[in-house]
Amino acid sequence: MSDKEITGAEILIRCLQDENIEFIFGYPGGAALHIYDALYQQDRVRHILARHEQGAAHAADGYARSTGKPGVVLVTSGPGVTNAVTGIATAYMDSIPMVIIAGQVPSTLIGDDAFQEVDTVGITRPCVKHNFLVTDVNKIAATMKKAFHIASSGRPGPVVVDLPKDITNQLAPYEYPKDIHIRSYQPRDKGHGKQIARGVDLLLQAKRPIIYTGGGAVFGGAHLPLRELVGMLKFPCTSTLMGLGAVAASDPNFLGMLGMHGTYESNMAMHDCDVMFAVGARFDDRVTGDLEKFSPGARIVQIDVDPSSIGKNVPVEVPIVGRCGEVLAEMLERAKPRLGEIDRPAVDAWWKQIEKWKGLNSLAYAESGEMIKPQFVVQKMMEVTGGGAFVTSDVGQHQMWAAQHYGFEEPLRWINSGGLGTMGFGLPAAMGVQIAHPDATVACITGDASIIMCIQELSTCKQYGLPLKIINLNNRYMGMVRQWQEFFYARRYAHSYMDALPDFVALAESFGHAGIRVEKPGDVEGALREAFGMKKQLVFVDVITDPSENVYPMIAAGKGHNEMHLKPAPGDEQAARELA
Amino acid sequence: MRRILSILMENEAGALSRVAGLFSARGYNIESLTVAPTDDESLSRMTIVTHGNDQIIEQITKQLHKLIDVVRLIDLTGGLHIERELLLVKVATAGHGTKRDEAARLANIFRGRIIDVTGTTCTLELTGNSAKIDAFLEALSRLEIMEVVRSGISGIGRGKRALKL
Numbered sequence: 052m053s054d055k056e057i058t059g060a061e062i063l064i065r066c067l068q069d070e071n072i073e074f075i076f077g078y079p080g081g082a083a084l085h086i087y088d089a090l091y092q093q094d095r096v097r098h099i100l101a102r103h104e105q106g107a108a109h110a111a112d113g114y115a116r117s118t119g120k121p122g123v124v125l126v127t128s129g130p131g132v133t134n135a136v137t138g139i140a141t142a143y144m145d146s147i148p149m150v151i152i153a154g155q156v157p158s159t160l161i162g163d164d165a166f167q168e169v170d171t172v173g174i175t176r177p178c179v180k181h182n183f184l185v186t187d188v189n190k191i192a193a194t195m196k197k198a199f200h201i202a203s204s205g206r207p208g209p210v211v212v213d214l215p216k217d218i219t220n221q222l223a224p225y226e227y228p229k230d231i232h233i234r235s236y237q238p239r240d241k242g243h244g245k246q247i248a249r250g251v252d253l254l255l256q257a258k259r260p261i262i263y264t265g266g267g268a269v270f271g272g273a274h275l276p277l278r279e280l281v282g283m284l285k286f287p288c289t290s291t292l293m294g295l296g297a298v299a300a301s302d303p304n305f306l307g308m309l310g311m312h313g314t315y316e317s318n319m320a321m322h323d324c325d326v327m328f329a330v331g332a333r334f335d336d337r338v339t340g341d342l343e344k345f346s347p348g349a350r351i352v353q354i355d356v357d358p359s360s361i362g363k364n365v366p367v368e369v370p371i372v373g374r375c376g377e378v379l380a381e382m383l384e385r386a387k388p389r390l391g392e393i394d395r396p397a398v399d400a401w402w403k404q405i406e407k408w409k410g411l412n413s414l415a416y417a418e419s420g421e422m423i424k425p426q427f428v429v430q431k432m433m434e435v436t437g438g439g440a441f442v443t444s445d446v447g448q449h450q451m452w453a454a455q456h457y458g459f460e461e462p463l464r465w466i467n468s469g470g471l472g473t474m475g476f477g478l479p480a481a482m483g484v485q486i487a488h489p490d491a492t493v494a495c496i497t498g499d500a501s502i503i504m505c506i507q508e509l510s511t512c513k514q515y516g517l518p519l520k521i522i523n524l525n526n527r528y529m530g531m532v533r534q535w536q537e538f539f540y541a542r543r544y545a546h547s548y549m550d551a552l553p554d555f556v557a558l559a560e561s562f563g564h565a566g567i568r569v570e571k572p573g574d575v576e577g578a579l580r581e582a583f584g585m586k587k588q589l590v591f592v593d594v595i596t597d598p599s600e601n602v603y604p605m606i607a608a609g610k611g612h613n614e615m616h617l618k619p620a621p622g623d624e625q626a627a628r629e630l631a
Numbered sequence: 632m633r634r635i636l637s638i639l640m641e642n643e644a645g646a647l648s649r650v651a652g653l654f655s656a657r658g659y660n661i662e663s664l665t666v667a668p669t670d671d672e673s674l675s676r677m678t679i680v681t682h683g684n685d686q687i688i689e690q691i692t693k694q695l696h697k698l699i700d701v702v703r704l705i706d707l708t709g710g711l712h713i714e715r716e717l718l719l720v721k722v723a724t725a726g727h728g729t730k731r732d733e734a735a736r737l738a739n740i741f742r743g744r745i746i747d748v749t750g751t752t753c754t755l756e757l758t759g760n761s762a763k764i765d766a767f768l769e770a771l772s773r774l775e776i777m778e779v780v781r782s783g784i785s786g787i788g789r790g791k792r793a794l795k796l
Contacts (some may be wrong), residue, residue: 172645173648176648177656184644235699
């Protein structure tokens, strides 16, 4: 430890340097000014100035989702924190490692209803993995070490560090702890040997297996042993919205996404399987549909790093607590010499059944020469980018079409708010992705309602020269709301029509970006090629799509996996009504 | 089914609200909650009485373990244990002495104590499990009860079973 004393703000920045943090995303304000001053006087940690704290939080989140490293946010007290809460809750629901540093009013004023004071620890408590209020300058370094450790280990999540302004101006010597021991927090990475053995036994007995992967399979390198295991077992594989890319979309064993808007074959295989292997997936309601009707014959093996995710909604026969990567690697070794035990004729018969379901081609849509179909845009985008782009999305129909029609070959490429479903996430998240991967192609698939929610971030994109490609599937509606109103509310479209939308091309241009409007199906490919060809510039592609298009297939609320609705044939009003 | 969860947690500001917040956010029921520091001043001991089937109690236990401030926890009701609750009750004894005599008699029967007397009131103390406290209050009900204070349940395992670091 050096005897030289530095300020709390300087200590904080030194902590970030010692954590090798390259970028922080933030917005200054009164209570954070000492920190900003310390930030200004160094150049190892680069600050990205968002235009709203929500944008800063989503950008740090996008950075984290595309790198696996923690994203760091810096905001001021009061409204700085409350604006960031949506971003924090978004990261929490999807288990994304983030450290949020919040300025706080001086410790002497806490509780006095001071200017820009909120109870940050209280407000964020339900949507963080943990939070701290630092009341002693000597504890800043150890607290930051704990914050990064907690955020990144076990089941990752956001950690808030609330720093009163006076603490950031007091002096103390600096030493960053090499490691940290928290007696009450020791997440288990390696699975229990006996449970792993039982899991392998059950998998090898399967006659109608399904492997169901989630967000936990995407992070931490789990995709490598997963892919090897899938290739070896040749078992059908499906994925949640969050797990896309863990198994390559082009893998012959991959059936596509499951759940409310998953493929027919995925959901039917989930329903009829005899052994289900859940890898880092938490049996969310959008995945399971009605729990009473969920996979009646399945014996379940589940890996999750969070014990509370196991057996929460669905009883599990073989629970394995550990990180997916570590557990899968061990299962792989144990399964390798025993592949002969698999009942191949039974599994082959199962595949035959699955091929029949696949034959329904549940993601098909009616192409049109008049109106642009949103699915067609995503497919063309896939072609134009060669499938290798980082794709962020907002929330709604466009999100589902992106998940269904953009085939993700690699993990950490599909960046969306799955758990919280936060509209406004796509653009700022894409900024974080582009900052982490300056040379990569980064696209944001969005809709006319979502994009407006954080549109101010176009200014951030200009300041930092981020050449994002925004693909706005503009159907003049909150499409998913409109779809539910069509199905379940007798077409009473209450407040889902986006009246008075801006001229998006002019809007993008006013921020200094390029804009292209596309109104005819024949122009889609050319516009996309032009946009993705402009490597140095942000291009806003405003695609005027068919407003009546719905997301199919669909499992309506309260239905089981075997009660999916496929797209009704054109003019089949009765089928459409049956959805209700 | 009624369960008593005993928790050792870091004696830090906000730890209590994390536990209370977890119960309200996830819709779990709390019948009583007590908390105080232990002989190790870095730790607090909390006792929560809750209701739920095995699956709910398993979830509650796992969710509590997930809180960074929770160091150890056991379900006391999963084994032999002792539970105690402290009752302070004030009854009106104005008028003739018979009311106070009745209070004293009942306290004696239940092995409670009189801890304060004024010209018009009498305050009693009783320790026991919740059923005993309920029975005592029932017996006292023919007098005019002015105030009831119950501490909520504290519990400890029997024999060698101990919750410690």
